[in-house]
Amino acid sequence: MYNVKIIGAGSIGNHLAHASRSLDWNVTVCDVDPAALDRTKSQIYPTRYGTWDKNIQLSLTRDVPKGKFDLIIIGTPPDTHISLAIDAIQEKPKAILIEKPLCSPNLEDAERLRQLATESDTIAFVGYDHVVGKAAQETALAGKQLQSVETIDVEFREYWGGIFAAHPWLQGPQDSYLGFWRRGGGASGEHSHAINLWQFFSQHLGKGRINEVSASLDFVKTDALDYDKLCLLHLKTEQGLIGRVVQDVITSPARKWARLQGDNGYVELTIGHQPGVDRVNWKMAEGDSQSRIIEKTRPDDFIWELQHIDSVLKGQDNTSVISLEQGLDTMMVVSAAHLSAANNRTVRINYQKGYTLQALELL
Numbered sequence: 001m002y003n004v005k006i007i008g009a010g011s012i013g014n015h016l017a018h019a020s021r022s023l024d025w026n027v028t029v030c031d032v033d034p035a036a037l038d039r040t041k042s043q044i045y046p047t048r049y050g051t052w053d054k055n056i057q058l059s060l061t062r063d064v065p066k067g068k069f070d071l072i073i074i075g076t077p078p079d080t081h082i083s084l085a086i087d088a089i090q091e092k093p094k095a096i097l098i099e100k101p102l103c104s105p106n107l108e109d110a111e112r113l114r115q116l117a118t119e120s121d122t123i124a125f126v127g128y129d130h131v132v133g134k135a136a137q138e139t140a141l142a143g144k145q146l147q148s149v150e151t152i153d154v155e156f157r158e159y160w161g162g163i164f165a166a167h168p169w170l171q172g173p174q175d176s177y178l179g180f181w182r183r184g185g186g187a188s189g190e191h192s193h194a195i196n197l198w199q200f201f202s203q204h205l206g207k208g209r210i211n212e213v214s215a216s217l218d219f220v221k222t223d224a225l226d227y228d229k230l231c232l233l234h235l236k237t238e239q240g241l242i243g244r245v246v247q248d249v250i251t252s253p254a255r256k257w258a259r260l261q262g263d264n265g266y267v268e269l270t271i272g273h274q275p276g277v278d279r280v281n282w283k284m285a286e287g288d289s290q291s292r293i294i295e296k297t298r299p300d301d302f303i304w305e306l307q308h309i310d311s312v313l314k315g316q317d318n319t320s321v322i323s324l325e326q327g328l329d330t331m332m333v334v335s336a337a338h339l340s341a342a343n344n345r346t347v348r349i350n351y352q353k354g355y356t357l358q359a360l361e362l363l
Contacts, residue, residue, distance in 0.1 A: 078184025126327025146262030
């Protein structure tokens, strides 16, 4: 059993509180805003899960004792993640989990966080939970049957009205980080699951990390907003694999989809193929088409994520697909996308220069 501190009583904090309690872990949810704590107890948690769990402790952030938690989860806006993660490491927990996206595209102190985490006994994770899901794992496994991977395509196209339905205290993107790309919002940040999935498949298939990015972004900019509603990426890896990512906050119904194309067949993933159902289908050479249906609920995403962290802490998994380094790699692509779009040029990522803007080179 773990003692868990969740910083941030918003939607993600409630999801992870429920997942932690489903695993019978002790949970303290804290926030700087007492109204957020009240919403958790009276509105968000009981509406989603039927009743309030009296075993969950609620506290203002300043009142929570430090140094007593095994796992610290950071579920605040992206532009606060790095500083909170650095503070969390000082508490010496077994692990920290930082919600995605890891930070703002300015990458401020991202390299410092990496260095501190490397020097610490604390294991750091970033919350790209789709890659630990059964459907993505099945897709990657089926992809191993491809003799030569020609390209990868991933799309996360979803109107973000569902986000605001889950946050009824927000009137729209202008009321949170979501409406500001510099804070980690917009399609490039909020739906960066697509970039992360692309990276996961590429590395799983031995094609290396993304090191070239060419991007086109469609911005909404007013006196109250500044975000990208559409993010189109052409990507190239260290091994020369070329592919595509599309992320948007405008498509309805949503399309969350990936395809691994080989010279002897293909594998496709559809997240949300039907309500509560993901699907993986594939066909190799002259064989018949095959498919697998994976049933899941929304809470399963977060329960599987925490079970993965538990397995890493117990030494059952030597590496993690949601490691801090994986999350940092994703942020490098997000940052490169904005630089590419602003200059209408391809950007090369030089990982030798660390996780900083100086690692992004215009070609």
